[in-house]
Amino acid sequence: MAKNSEQQVKYKNNISQQESKYSDDDLLWKILWKGKLIIITISLLFAIASVLYALSKPNIYRASSLLAPVSSQGSAGGLAGLAGQFGGLASIAGINLSGSGNDKTAIAIEIIRSRSFIENFIEKHELLVPIIAGKRWDITSNSLILDNELYDNHTQKWVREVKAPKKTKPSNWEGYKKFLELLTVSQDEKTSMITIAIEFYSPELSKQWLLWLINDINEHMRLEDRKESQASIDYLYKQLDKIKVTTMETVFYQLIEEQTKNMMLAHVKDEYIFKTIDPAQVPQEKSSPKRALIVIIGTTFGGILSILFVISRYYLKSSKYSH
Numbered sequence: 001m002a003k004n005s006e007q008q009v010k011y012k013n014n015i016s017q018q019e020s021k022y023s024d025d026d027l028l029w030k031i032l033w034k035g036k037l038i039i040i041t042i043s044l045l046f047a048i049a050s051v052l053y054a055l056s057k058p059n060i061y062r063a064s065s066l067l068a069p070v071s072s073q074g075s076a077g078g079l080a081g082l083a084g085q086f087g088g089l090a091s092i093a094g095i096n097l098s099g100s101g102n103d104k105t106a107i108a109i110e111i112i113r114s115r116s117f118i119e120n121f122i123e124k125h126e127l128l129v130p131i132i133a134g135k136r137w138d139i140t141s142n143s144l145i146l147d148n149e150l151y152d153n154h155t156q157k158w159v160r161e162v163k164a165p166k167k168t169k170p171s172n173w174e175g176y177k178k179f180l181e182l183l184t185v186s187q188d189e190k191t192s193m194i195t196i197a198i199e200f201y202s203p204e205l206s207k208q209w210l211l212w213l214i215n216d217i218n219e220h221m222r223l224e225d226r227k228e229s230q231a232s233i234d235y236l237y238k239q240l241d242k243i244k245v246t247t248m249e250t251v252f253y254q255l256i257e258e259q260t261k262n263m264m265l266a267h268v269k270d271e272y273i274f275k276t277i278d279p280a281q282v283p284q285e286k287s288s289p290k291r292a293l294i295v296i297i298g299t300t301f302g303g304i305l306s307i308l309f310v311i312s313r314y315y316l317k318s319s320k321y322s323h
Helices: 002-021 024-034 036-056 073-092 102-113 115-125 128-133 172-182 203-240 246-268 291-322
Strands: 061-069 134-138 143-146 183-187 194-200 274-278
Touching (some): 024 036, 024 291, 036 291, 102 183, 102 203, 115 128, 115 203, 128 143, 172 183, 172 194, 194 203, 203 274
Antiparallel strands (some): 061 274, 183 194
16 A cells, blocks of 8 residues: 555655646647557547448439429519409409419419429429339449338339338328428529439439429429319309490409410420529539548547547546555
């Protein structure tokens, strides 16, 4: 016991002499220099782990398209003229006389993100398997590699093991959530331009899905407007049978004329809501992962952790022998 006490006192005196001899910065550098092998080893381990992790991540490709909102210029003047006089009557018939396409653009953007639209989109184009079971893209065979633990490509059946309430076959909700992770929709507040992008393992599929998506939202909005216009026209014709005043008949015929124009535009315009300014192309370069950045962050984190370990160990030993 006496010998141990003497060693502790001796160590404590050595520490005190070192701390008085060196300034704080010098002492810190001395501590780090003594623990250099630990710092190098831990940093190297983290660097290797970061490299392996970065290489294990599959390439992700981003296809994007720049779109412009399409305004109903053909009937805007007539609608604006009628809006001031017969706005109340038109609202009863479910007719929008604002003549502005801004509201429709905002609605279309929200529809693109909506659950019902995405679920119908996935079902229509049979995207559930590639979205959920897709693992990586084989450049050599130009094909999507599926995760065989989730989907058996030979039997064309789902084989994944999940806990309740999930089922072996993914639900529409799972498909919706997964696709939403791949999809990006943004609008520039100054120019009103819309950018829609899809990120996926396959550069070709990301482009194809994006083209389908833009086409489907234009078609969806066109069909909805045709239904609304037809319903409004049917309502106005029914009301004409009840009207005896000639002036009111003129008003109704004007409203019917405007709705007929809308019907015509909905039939002839392919790019009904969004006009493509910069069409989607097959991306030539990956958008992620940023492998160099992953390695830098991982190695830096390992270096910081090793330095903290070395400093903590030194002061823990100092504290132990000081008591």
